[in-house]
Structure formats: structure tokens, C-alpha cells
Amino acid sequence: MFPQWLRYLVIAMLAMSLSGVRALGSSPAEDRLLRLVPANAAIVAGIEDPHHGDQSGRLLIVTHSDNVDLDDWIALVGVDDHQEADRLIEVAMPSPRGELADHLILVYGTFNGRRILDAAQKSGGVAGEYRGVPVVALKPSPQEQQEMRETRWLAVVDNNTSIFGTPAMVASALDRYLSSAAVDAELMKRLSVLKPDVNCWSILTMPGAMLARHIRPGLLDETGVALFGNVTSISVSVHYGLRERVDFAINTDNARAATALAAAMDGHAHFLPVADTMRTRFQGVTAHQNQVRGSARVAGKDFDAWLAVVYAQLSIDGKPGGQDVARTGMR
Numbered sequence: 001m002f003p004q005w006l007r008y009l010v011i012a013m014l015a016m017s018l019s020g021v022r023a024l025g026s027s028p029a030e031d032r033l034l035r036l037v038p039a040n041a042a043i044v045a046g047i048e049d050p051h052h053g054d055q056s057g058r059l060l061i062v063t064h065s066d067n068v069d070l071d072d073w074i075a076l077v078g079v080d081d082h083q084e085a086d087r088l089i090e091v092a093m094p095s096p097r098g099e100l101a102d103h104l105i106l107v108y109g110t111f112n113g114r115r116i117l118d119a120a121q122k123s124g125g126v127a128g129e130y131r132g133v134p135v136v137a138l139k140p141s142p143q144e145q146q147e148m149r150e151t152r153w154l155a156v157v158d159n160n161t162s163i164f165g166t167p168a169m170v171a172s173a174l175d176r177y178l179s180s181a182a183v184d185a186e187l188m189k190r191l192s193v194l195k196p197d198v199n200c201w202s203i204l205t206m207p208g209a210m211l212a213r214h215i216r217p218g219l220l221d222e223t224g225v226a227l228f229g230n231v232t233s234i235s236v237s238v239h240y241g242l243r244e245r246v247d248f249a250i251n252t253d254n255a256r257a258a259t260a261l262a263a264a265m266d267g268h269a270h271f272l273p274v275a276d277t278m279r280t281r282f283q284g285v286t287a288h289q290n291q292v293r294g295s296a297r298v299a300g301k302d303f304d305a306w307l308a309v310v311y312a313q314l315s316i317d318g319k320p321g322g323q324d325v326a327r328t329g330m331r
Contacts (some may be wrong), residue, residue, distance in 0.1 A: 004086040023135055024064055028194050028201050028237070035104045036163070038172040039184040040131070040236045042100055042210075043092040044203040054061075060201035061236060063214075064320045065103040066130040067089040068148050072138075076154060078120040095168065097150075099210060104165030104173060113156030120154055130174055133157055159314060193249040194237050208232070230257035232290075243297045262287035287323035 024181050028046055045060040058128045070090070072283055077083050095102040121127045125136035135155045140148040153170040155163045175181075183191075190203045204211060208231035235249040247285050252258045266285040285294035 028198060029197075031089065031108075032086055033087055033108050033161070033188065034183045034191070035181055035189060036106050036161075036176050037089065037184060038090055038093065038104075038169060038176070038188070041091050041093040041184075041187070041208045043204050044089065044190075045091075045200075046087065046089040047200040048087050060090065060200060061204060062218055062236075063092045063100050063103060065101075065148065066092055068103060069103055069105045069164055072144075072148075072152075073107070073154075073162070075121055076138075076164070077111060077116050077162065083111045084111060089143065091138060091165070091169065093169070095166075098162070099206075101168045101216060102164055102169050104169035106173065107162040107164075108160060109162070111156050111159050111162055111321045113159045113162075116156055117154065117161075125154070130171055131178055132156070133174055133178070135170065138164050176225075190233060190235055193235050193291075195239065195247060196235035198239045198247065201235065203233065203235050205233040213300040214255045223264065227257075227261050230254060231261075245295055245297050247295045248293065252290050252292070255287075257294050258290050259288040261292075262292045265292065310313065310323070 008171050017316050022255070029046075030047075031046060033194070043062060043066075045062050045066075047060060068087075073157045079250060085107050089106040091102045091106070092103040093102050094100065117134055120136040120138060125138045128135050130135060130153075133155055137151050137153055137154045139151050150166055152165055153163075154172060155170060157163070157174070161177070163177075165173075186205070189204070190205065191201075194201050208228035208294045211231065211234070212225050212228060230252045231250055232253050233251045235247075237247045239245045239247070250258075250261060252261065262285050282296050285292065305330075
């Protein structure tokens with residue numbers, strides 16, 4: 001059965017239980033779903049089983065629309081009593097409709113594709129195909145039209161890969177699937193900074209000014225906004241153990257900006273209120289050329305409590321169209 005994924009916390013917090021997820025134990029860069037991610041994605045975030053079950057909290061940086069997609073995908077595949085999900089990747093990227101308006105989720109596992117698509121059609125979807133692959137087009141339900149306005153496509157290929165999102169994104173993922181495309185080179189470059197033992201990760205490739213427009217007001221203070229003005233990409237990942245380790249790598253557009261950012265973060269979190277909530281400090285912060293790296297650690301028993309506090313302090317309502325990097329509602 002698909003695990004009972006919980007709901008999401010602001011710019012970063014995905015909580016879920018993993019009772020039904022199989023442990024694979026490989027590096028994020030080895031995820032077979034990565035080759036389906038369209039080039040030039042602004043946000044790519046992935047997750048796998050952390051291989052120990054004391055915690056339920058998981059950390060992903062995704063858009064509200066990605067989270068709505070996941071909610072709806074869970075409902076759609078719920079008709080398959082024997083489905084299992086191993087890995088999840090969520091994607092967002094610019095489109096003519098907005099900076100982060102296109103969105104996509106990719107799930108690898110075991111699915112009864114025919115049953116899932118037939119049920120989606122019976123519940124109001126329109127059956128079709130793309131390059132010979134069956135797809136079902138689904139309009140948002142009346143209850144969710146304040147959160148989701150666009151039609152989305154659902155596809156299940158080879159009964160092991162489920163693809164759901166805006167039509168252009170699903171078409172692009174299917175093009176890559178059918179052509180056996182390699183992982184986008186720029187995405188692989190970003191993945192190369194992740195340590196092989198992490199269980200979930202997020203990569204944001206966008207200017208700092210664009211990032212600041214999409215995060216919840218109050219997540220960064222004025223100093224933080226200024227320091228992030230020269231940022232070009234951010235990678236955040238988590239390894240679960242006796243002490244959870246949150247790693248980060250921040251690329252800037254010049255070495256001076258990287259040095260200033262590292263100096264501000266080294267041992268201090270005052271300009272990043274969400275970090276203060278962890279009751280910890282950044283460790284091993286270093287700047288090399290244009291990149292800043294470091295980590296923070298939280299005792300395993302305190303990690304879920306930290307996520308709950310962050311949720312309570314920073315959660316906000318989502319906006320239509322996926323324009324915010326946030327989500328409220330946790331069950």
C-alpha cells in the first residue's frame with residue numbers, strides 16, 4: 001500500500017510516515033526517475049525511505065501546487081489496493097503562466113495502471129493518449145478550484161512509473177521516457193554536491209530575488225534577503241540517524257557574495273529565523289569560490305518536534321497557480 005503521507009509545512013516541510021515504502025538505500029543521483037525531469041526545472045525535490053522508523057518528518061522544498069498534485073495523486077491511485085511507492089520526485093518550473101506555474105510529480109513503484117486510469121476516467125477524466133501512451137486529463141474538482149485551476153494529465157507507464165501534473169510537464173517527461181534520455185546535465189551537476197547517505201533532498205535553481213518572492217514573509221529577515229540576493233541555486237538534503245543532519249550547498253554569482261554569506265552563517269542563525277527554531281547552529285560552514293557549504297544537526301528525537309514548531313510558526317495558506325513555496329494543512 002502507498003504510505004500515509006502527511007501534509008506539508010512551510011517552504012520546506014514534508015511530513016510523512018514510511019510504513020509502506022521499501023528501503024532502497026542508493027545515492028540520490030542513482031534515482032531512475034531523474035531522467036524524466038525536464039531540463040531547466042526551477043525546483044526538483046526527491047525522497048526515499050530513511051531506513052529507520054523513529055521519525056515521521058521529512059524535509060522537502062516544493063510549491064503548493066506540487067503538494068496539491070500529491071494529494072490528488074494519492075486519491076487517484078487509492079483504487080489500486082496493491083500499489084506500492086518507492087520513490088517520489090516533485091518538480092516546478094517557469095511557464096508563460098508564471099515563474100513556478102508548471103508542476104509535476106513522478107513516482108516509481110508498482111501500480112495497476114489500467115485500473116488507476118479507468119477509475120480516473122470514470123470519476124470525470126477524459127481519456128486520451130500522448131505518443132501512444134494512455135493519459136487521462138483531469139479538471140480540478142469544484143472543491144479545489146481555489147487551489148488548482150488547470151487541467152492535469154495522469155499517466156502510468158509500464159505499471160511502475162506514475163506521472164501527474166500540468167500537460168506540458170507530463171508531455172516532456174513522457175518524451176524523455178520514450179527516448180531513454182539521460183539525466184539533464186545541469187541537474188546532475190547539482191546532484192553531485194549531495195552526500196550519498198541522504199534520504200531526501202531539494203534543489204532550487206533560481207535567482208535569490210526570485211526565491212525571495214516565493215517564500216513566506218518572515219522566513220528571512222532584511223539581512224537574509226540581502227545576503228540571498230546573489231544566490232543562483234540552493235541544495236538542501238537530510239540524513240536521518242541518531243542526530244539528523246541537514247546539509248546545504250548555496251551557489252552565488254560571485255566569490256565575494258559567497259564569503260559574506262558564509263561569514264554570516266558560520267555559527268549564527270539570527271538572520272534565518274527558521275534555523276533558530278532548531279535550537280542549533282550551522283556547522284562546518286565554508287566558502288570555496290562561489291559556493292557555500294555547511295550543515296546543522298538536530299537530535300533524532302527532537303526532529304519531528306522541530307518540524308511541528310516550524311509548521312505552527314510559519315505555515316501560510318497557499319495561492320492558486322503554484323506561486324508560493326509553501327503549504328498548510330497537516331494530518
